[in-house]
Amino acid sequence: MSSGVSSQPRGEAAGITVKKSEDFSEWYTQVVLKAGLADYAPVKGFIVLRPYGYAIWESIRDILDRRFKETGHQNGFLPVLIPESLLSKEEDHFAGFTPEVFWVTKAGDNNIGEKLALRPTSETLAYSVFAKWITSYRDLPLKINFWNTALRAEIKATKPFIRTSEFLWQEGHTVHATEEEAEQEVMTILGIYKDMIENYLAVPVITGYKSDTEKFVGAKYTTTLEGLMADGKALQMGTSHHLAQNFSKPFEIKYLGKDTKEHFAWQTSWGVSWRLIGALIMVHGDDKGLVLPPQIAPIQVVIVPIHKDKDAKLVKDKAAEIELELKHAGIRAYMDSRDEYTSGWKFNEWEMKGVPLRINLGPRDIEKGQVEFVRRDTKDKKQDDRTKLVDTANSLLVEIQKNLLSKARAFLQENISRPASYDEFKSIIENKGGFVMVGWCGQEECEEKIKQDTGADIRVLPFDQKDRPGKCIYCGQDSKKAAIFARAY
Structure with missing residues (x-):
């Protein structure tokens, strides 16, 4: 796993230069850029996800992917281009996305026949194929998830991770024999999302329905998870939609039942995106930068050796031992052995990157047989015996995770x-x-x-x-x- 450590010093401008409470938007942008999560792409509305940002996304993806598979879903792949005729098959759905669609009209210098949409969402594309795959009740339920990107023209109010013209997400699409099965699926997925967002990202949410005005275009109803950001604005964290037969009828997704009669199927779709990373930043971050919940932090513990030249080998060797011991215990640890930076510079760097727990190790610590732990969330320091390394690290990581959720819950209730x-x-x-x-x-x-x-x-x-x-x-x-x-x- 890449540590996401920058190779170039940033000098005095490295830190966040505005307070979260005074200029929230600028603070947010600085955290995204300076913590090395993402950068701006040459095209307006698009961003480049850097390795550290991608590692957080991988943590989220792995948690969800495991849960989806445990509940009988399989992963597939869909192409990015959708013919206009397909997109317009479900008229209300098509009208809802028209203003946001990027269109491909040429191949090289030649005009193509039918306009092709860059996928804003995949219902129409997936369902044209599902209609070919499903003929009998034996083919149901069909439960597929896609890890891909979607493209929607966000030209005016863009914000990294929160509102961009292309975004990473997962979109699940399922087909069922009965409405009851479809409704159970909607709630199962909502429960998976809620568990992941609250117990891994430490962001509390309120679950319920969208109004008919705000529901997904083409859905019978939409369930949602809404989080509250530190500036008092809401953020939709994920949605799970009951599509009823609103797509199965125009796309002719039918099956022969046990009663030997043809029936239209019942469907759901659901998704979360890298917007969850934006929520993490907004909810937990502080004036020093990111604060990552241990459950999804790419690096849970960073070890910083503190030494003068004469002690360098001793301290680095002991720091490497600590790194190895933590890794063997299943803790994501990283030893920062770079000589070109001072320990103080490294402290600021890792604080900005939000690593939950830091271990400071110097010659005196080694002599005393102890380790100093520093929590990112509270800045509290704790000395403990070297022999208790793993137990203390695990205990502190659990406390940090609980504290972040507790603080966020208190903020939500107060607001x-x-x-x-x-x-x-x-x-x-x-x-x-x-x-x-x-x-x-x-x-x-x-x-x-x-x-x-x-x-x-x-x-x-x-x-x-x-x-x-x-x-x-x-x-x-x-x-x-x-x-x-x-x-x-």
């Missing part, structure tokens, strides 16, 4: 507001931000008026409706749902 009036609602959206829980009558007209007035939309209709306010915050009629509004990325 869920419940206004009593529409004026108070508007004031909260404008001044405090965060999630605003209100009653909603279910009318799209009220939803749209609120969005026009405040720039906030319904992020999620929570599954847990026990605290539903009695009246719609906008029109005052009886509420049908508790709705969480927020401004969002």
Whole structure:
């Protein structure tokens, strides 16, 4: 695994030069660039993922890939080009993506016959093929996942990982014999996402449904996981859609049942993207840079040897022993043996990269038979016996993981507001931000008026409706749902 260590010194400009609380957008961009996660590509709206950023994505991918396979899904591959005729087969779906589609119209200097879309999402492409693969109930369920990229023209408000014109993601597509099976699939995947986002990324989420206005175009309903970023804006962390028969009918995905009759199949689709990396940065990062949860950190423990020339071999040898012992215990460890940097420079470098735990090792530590641990999340230092190396490291990593989730949960709870009036609602959206829980009558007209007035939309209709306010915050009629509004990325 690449450590993602830069080979060039960055000098005094290496650190983050703005505070997270004062200029959130600039802080975020600096963290992405200076921590070595990504860089800007020559084409506007595109980014280059650097090895350290890709290693975080690999951690996320490996966790999900294992869970998908455990629940009977297989991986496949889809081409990136989709004929216009296919994309337009499900009209509502096509209309929803039209403004974002990149089109290929030439091969070399020659015009091609039919326009080809660069894949904004793969429903239509996958389902044209599924129709050929499925003929009988014996072919079901079909459960396929694709690790690929999607391309959507984001020219105006781009932000690395959060909103880019090409992004890494996974998209799952399943086909079932009954609606009940499809609905179970939607919730199974949502549960996998929730576990990964909360217990690995340490980002708490609220789960529920999207409103009909905000649901995936072509879905019967969309379930979502919504996170709250440190600047008070919402971020959609992932979605799982029940497509019903809205695609199986136009694409003729039919099967011969045990009753010897033909039936249209029931379908789902679902996905998360590298936007999760953006969430990690926003939720956990601080004025020094990244703070990575141990569960997904490419390097969990970095060992920094501290020595003068006469002690160099002794200290480096002992540091290498520590690295090896940690690795044998399954801990992702890295010993920074570079001589061209001071130990202080290395401390700043690894803090910026968010490595959860640092071990400082000098001649005096070796003499005393001890190791100094420094936590990235709290900056706390702890000396312990060298013989307890693995146990102490594991214990601290567990504590760091718990602490990051606990802090993020506290922030989320502190920033869920419940206004009593529409004026108070508007004031909260404008001044405090965060999630605003209100009653909603279910009318799209009220939803749209609120969005026009405040720039906030319904992020999620929570599954847990026990605290539903009695009246719609906008029109005052009886509420049908508790709705969480927020401004969002």
